[in-house]
Amino acid sequence: xxxxxxxxxxxxxxxxxxxxxxxxxxxxxxxxxxxxxxxxxxxxxxxxxxxxxxxxxxxxxxxxxxxxxxxxxxxxxxxxxxxxxxxxxxxxxxxxxxxxxxxxxxxxxxxxxxx
Amino acid sequence: xxxxxxxxxxxxxxxxxxxxxxxxxxxxxxxxxxxxxxxxxxxxxxxxxxxxxxxxxxxxxxxxxxxxxxxxxxxxxxxxxxxxxxxxxxxxxxxxxxxxxxxxxxxxxxx
Numbered sequence: 001x002x003x004x005x006x007x008x009x010x011x012x013x014x015x016x017x018x019x020x021x022x023x024x025x026x027x028x029x030x031x032x033x034x035x036x037x038x039x040x041x042x043x044x045x046x047x048x049x050x051x052x053x054x055x056x057x058x059x060x061x062x063x064x065x066x067x068x069x070x071x072x073x074x075x076x077x078x079x080x081x082x083x084x085x086x087x088x089x090x091x092x093x094x095x096x097x098x099x100x101x102x103x104x105x106x107x108x109x110x111x112x113x114x115x
Numbered sequence: 116x117x118x119x120x121x122x123x124x125x126x127x128x129x130x131x132x133x134x135x136x137x138x139x140x141x142x143x144x145x146x147x148x149x150x151x152x153x154x155x156x157x158x159x160x161x162x163x164x165x166x167x168x169x170x171x172x173x174x175x176x177x178x179x180x181x182x183x184x185x186x187x188x189x190x191x192x193x194x195x196x197x198x199x200x201x202x203x204x205x206x207x208x209x210x211x212x213x214x215x216x217x218x219x220x221x222x223x224x225x226x
Binding site: 002004041042043045056090092097098099100101103104106107108109 | 119144145146148150155156157158159160163165203205207208210211212213214215216217218219
């Protein structure tokens, strides 16, 4: 139990569906992240939120839309995805942005399959 | 763009053997972290090294940061099945606010 909870754990969706991934952290952290983990690529940072403000958006296609309504919750809204978007989506949080000497706390991930 | 290469990508050994995995880059990092990810879980931080040449020990795991802060190694002594997992290194930029992850080393320790 890392204090970061992701739902759903597994999601199968068609290319025309709209779905959302949810992340909640119970650690009182100020920064939250979405990462994509594919089979043959390093962990890819998608979005960073610090104090509910988006501070990083690593050239992610617009079919991925993040939302951070407060410092404890983070969503990733998905629409018109492609099969190559199938991956494990990991949410993480940290005390603040100084992750280099701090620590990322990851959730267990949401395994997404796009048919 | 800072890149981190990990080797080997896969490693399957018997319980009791020793092993070393490597994390290399042409870039300098302000710090380097090692995470372990078990099946069905997210990565969990094992250690952070900050100073060039630094060595840290965590029970049977020994972590070293290269003198030039471009590379790192993880040595496991007398591996156990519980060490099975994906080992990820991550280097931090100068500002310390961005981590670049390596591709990972998938370790399997057979009883």
